[in-house]
Amino acid sequence: MMGKPTLAARLRAGDSIYSGWIATPEPLIAETAARQAFDCVCVDMQHGLHDPVSVMRSIGGIVHAGKPAGVRVPVGDFAMASRALDMGAEAVIAPMINSVADARALVAATKYPSLGERSWGPARALSLQGIPDAATQLATANDATLAFAMVETKQALDLLDEILAVEGIDGVFMGPSDLSLTLSGGKEVAPAADWMDEPIRRIAARARAHGKIACAFGADPVRARYFTDVGYHFVALGPDAIYLASGIRTMLEGLR
Known part of the structure; x- marks a missing residue:
């Protein structure tokens, strides 16, 4: 991937990135998605069925198809955040970041010292991304890999500016279903409700204000x-289940 703009560089330049989202732990599905027009492909460990081995294999397929890979790790699994980057992911999405302490723990796991505490061991990342040596990795990795804190609760929304202000947090990932669930006091999951418009817009505006x-x-x-x-x-x-169902439906409708 060396020589191509990184996912981080494209986003910081203001590009709009549309990512595939793969929950099924089959690397060929992730690779097939990456061979379509997506700008990026993410694999989901939180609500998807991926484990570390399927993540490792899926990242390989995504990168060999010419796209950057992202991983949503399980809640609180900062060790997996480090491993995902070592496996070659360019972005880590961490769910349920509800405090400044959570945000700092994410940075610690995903950024090398002195910014964070990520330990050394990116052999697969170096190979997949064509990074020539350790010195290049150390000089570029903190900027070239992304730590996204999921803001998806009322608590996180109340602390939005404080989370965004944490050095090393590259952005926030708004989870509309959980955000609607907590803002409604557990009464409904309504990610597209009219009353969600204000917090959705507020998150984008505050991220922009912080340069995130x-x-x-x-x-x-x-x-x-x-x-x-x-x-x-x-x-x-x-x-990805929606991709499959939609494709089947379109083909069957074509028969009729």
């Missing part, structure tokens, strides 16, 4: 376009 990247998950193209229109530069579209 606003990210979101869109369940369909209409919602994904809405997020882009209100200031989100990284939008995931999926998951």
